Amino acid sequence: MLITKADGTTQQFDATKLERSLRRAGAKSEDVIQVLAEVEKSLTPGVKTHEIYERAFAVLRGRGGPTSARYTLRAAIQQLGPTGFPFEDFMARLFEYEGYKTLTRQNLQGQCALHEIDVVGYRGDKTFIGEVKFHKDPGYKSDLQTALYSYARYLDVLESKVCAEDICGINTLKIITNTKFTQAMLEYSLCKGIELHSWGFPHGDASLESLVEKYQMYPITILSSLSEHHKILLMQRSIVLCRDFIDKQQELRALKIPEKIIIAAAAEAEALFAQQIQ
Template identity: 25%
Template sequence: MTKQVIKADGTLQAYDRNKVMRTIRNYGIAEDQAETVVSEIEKHLYDGMRTRDILRLIRTVGRKYQPAVAERTNVRRAIGMFRPKPDFELYVQALLAGSGYEVEEGRILQGRCGEHEVDAIAKKDGITYFVEVKHHHNHHKMTGLDEGRIARAIVEDVQEGYKEGRNHFTIDKAMIVSNTKLSAHAKRYATCWDIKHIGWDHPADENIAAMVTTKPLCPITLIKGVNARMRKNLVYEGIVTVGQLLAYSPAELAEMTDLPERDMIVIVDRAQKLVCQ
């Protein structure tokens, strides 16, 4: 009989070997070693085991095969450590730019009936989106329906304002980006009204989890040792991804951020290990 595991929200679900394998690979462990790691983890698996304990096992066993695993924290938790503004807004802009979008900073769009401040403008495949960013510190919290309703209203108002000559810039669609999973209701509403909704694991072909693991777009908060002061000073300089961090030497980072160079040497070394996985 399939063992049941307890998710972070307290609900039960059947143990899924494929999910565990995917997490192992996301830690940079080679395919042939991943099979060995999952087999060793399953020796300790029991009915009612918490998913967070499985993740802890993945890190413990995984670092035997990939030492850099020890320098990495949980990706979802790391993104949750960002502040909504400006940290997560900048991070979403970097994610989209790294995924083939032309990205512009947020602006105020004039609609027929009001002004709307949006977090970014993104263009891809001939479609212009306004981007609404939703961040939750608790990475297990669902993103609900309200954001979709607001986005739909903004699209309609801005398009009508453009028709009436109130502005010289219009948008085709709305895009909502959240660091958490979407509720079933939110997914249905977004699909019905053609709102592009990017969440932690949605849609299947373009989600935050996939963007982070397939490109050098890991958040700086993923690096062990990056504390609140470091994060704040780095973000002030526009550095929110590991790739952006590694564009500078420790000496340059220390001068830019007024942080000790010895700390930057450690952080850069750990960042290099994360990117080279």
């Protein structure tokens, strides 16, 4: 049966993709079987992929446990907006787990112009500048234009340093998005040696979702116990991760978040970390 992807194109429904996403979220075998059966029973021609995943989430949530929250990880990352700054902070924290010291929203003087860089990171073997593209629309793809201007900026700041240490000379450009890249951008970036991170790319353990799962970088937007108002309030104070929520509960009380909501959300967050991926 043909279904409609986020970018408007159509493809045949592939139950194995749904099964992989369920297992990645830690769903038990009996849950996977039940969700697949319920989803396939409700399919209609042209149904949108987000509707399929919403149906899968509803079935998972009805079966209880933290798996349903982890299954909504992509949607939770989509909520790290609307300014994009929370996503920049999120990525900076992620790269810290990769061994980098990071800074966000830095002004670097190039040979010809002053540039604001979304995130920079440095460690013994590598120093990068990163262009972080946040898109609220899950069907929007970062395109060739992004790669072209990012690479021009990279060339202009190559002689600059991101800090005073000897290891701080720039040698790598990264482009990160919460959605996907166009094929033209992928080909250009491969040609120019640009490192890309997006949902599903590169294949293996360096894609956005793989890195998030590897380091358990669950954003607070994944917590259903929090209202949209509370999530925005927390992100405005750079509390972006579930582990921040657990560690900074005293600060949360100062924000006048009701105690029962703090307790419920903290329990929800702790359940995410306690569950092991099957």
